[in-house]
Amino acid sequence: MRPSFIDSSGAFSECNSDRSGEFSSPGSPINGAGSDSVGGSAAALHRLLISCAADNSDEVISSLIADLDSPSASIDQQRHAALELRLLAKHNPDNRLKIARAGAVRPLVSLLSHPDPILQENGVTAILNLSLCDENKDLIAASGAIKPLIHALKVGTPAARENAACALLRLSLIEEHKVTIGRYGAIAHLVDLLQNGTPRGKKDASTALYSLCSTKENKIRAVKAGIIRPLLDLMSDSEYGMVDKAASVLYAIVSVSEGLAAAVQEDGIPVLVELVEIGTPRQKEIAASTLLLICEQNVQYRSMVVREGAFPPLIAMSQSGSSRAKQKAEALIDLLRQQRSAPSG
DSSP: OOOTTOOHHHHOOOOOSOSSOSSOOTTSTTTTOSSSHHHHHHHHHHHHHHHHOOTTHHHHHHHHHHHHHOTTOOHHHHHHHHHHHHHHHHHOHHHHHHHHHTTOHHHHHHHTTOSSHHHHHHHHHHHHHHHTSGGGHHHHHHTTOHHHHHHHHHHSOHHHHHHHHHHHHHHHTSHHHHHHHHHTTHHHHHHHHHHHSOHHHHHHHHHHHHHHTTSHHHHHHHHHTTOHHHHHHHHHOGGGSOHHHHHHHHHHHTTSHHHHHHHHHTTHHHHHHHHHHHSOHHHHHHHHHHHHHHHHHOHHHHHHHHHTTOHHHHHHHHHHSOHHHHHHHHHHHHHHHHHHHSOOO
């Protein structure tokens, strides 16, 4: 269960349709794939008009799937078909169901492990866009998408890795897929993206990890993959704008004994106490809740929290925070006072 103080709509924005756009980002191999700037812009405008049009979408979709699935199709034809399907699914929500029902999922899944980075990126992103339709999630998983999505998460372009993380997040909204995604090894690669990815990649990874780490098994996998250090680093540095996200994931992780011990070992207590002192009201509440979990489990940890100077910011929080924040602060203060008044010998 999710802790009551965490509003996922606040700390975590949904991974929606691909944000890499029709005009490719500099980090994408799709960038520069057009013949020239004028021709490329005209082609992009044409793709936008096609993808937003509904009248001929059934015919267009069937033709594109045929091109994608044809054994005689060239790489360029497959690239074109995958990109058009990606855009059709991005710009028209009705098309997401049409494309899946027309049989596109299987050939798109086959692109997820393709050695051509452009095909792989467009395949990943098309699957992401299709996964936004709840009716498609089981079909995508049943078509064997999870393992190759994890492969793309591991070896793809930056955009492919980010969109693979988002696609796995969408599939993880169904509980049984959440378990499968963890068992197939996604957690370690998401932790790597959290630590080493672009700013967007870090955010996408944290959102996916937050969803996946609602299960005990995935929390333990995340700890083994080294999630604590990058979470604490992101909590200590506001540059990426991820303090709330990282703190929320940490709270989920410390609910298992392995995560709690790792958080203390990685010097998480000073980071949490500092957040109670200087964070936003939301950050103070998450940090106090995490410290409360830690202190409830181990008397020695209470001493560590006291030594870090937690009393003044907690007292201030108990007097001026939200009702939930006050409750957390007061409960933690009571625990720490018990520790301070306990006989030393």
